[in-house]
Amino acid sequence: MPELPEVETIKGDLEKTVIGKKISRIEIFNPKVIRQPQAAEFKRSLTGLRVKRVLRRGKLLILELSNAKFLTVHFKMTGQLVLRKQEPAGERKLPDAGSKKSITRVTFYLDPGLALDYNDLRLFGELRLIDDWRKLKFIQELGPEPFGLSLTDFKKMLAKKKTKIKPLLLDQKFIAGIGNIYASEILFRSKIDPQRPVHDLSPLEQTVLYKEMLKVLQSAIKHGGSSVDDYVRVSGKNGDYARFHQVYGRNGKPCLVCRTPIKRIAQGGRGTFFCSKCQAVPSSGARKENPR
């Protein structure tokens, strides 16, 4: 599922390509992904509008349109936005959008010359055309953006929590945009066991966690996100960050720091990857700077 770095990458890709373009035509191959309004109304209302701005909040992508309405894209499990050149009528060679094999659910024709396909293998994604994205219920419940958050506020937020740290990082109401990949990577780099209760973290560990969270997310954005499942960039190419993963998807492989095999455990129905040695619970109080 695209997390903050992937959606931020898509945002950046679209900013370079679709701002000012006019939505001249829309084809809907599967109306299930259109949550609001009804498909016919969605098509009618969007046609003729231009893309004014691209925004992101948490894992939600938002296109601001020339009539001040918003097209929101929630990618969920397998959503993709892929930009291509418009083919002259009758020359469309792709898996016949609309055919059973195609995963293209909606195509936005953008004049001049482009077509933006919304692909979604499993159809969990959600497209909406709405007056104000800020009024979406899940947006109103969303926690702060990591990049807009101070260390002091982060520590205050942690102080109120009694859960384990990994599920907390995944909780969008706690902090926006972090998913399963980056939660595991952030905790590894912070040398914190994902099963630790939040109240057990020392002030130093909380500071390290905050800094590593920002560093990991920044680096992932810089490398275009992680293509581990269905995520691709707007160009259709893979993001590059998966090769920097130290624990995610590496169960059984040696830790890149200490050679201990990486463990995979289930937490809240999600796989958690960690090194039991590098992320061992410190025996007493504050963790030493360099245990080796």
Ligand SMILES: [Zn+2]
């Ligand atoms: Zn290790």
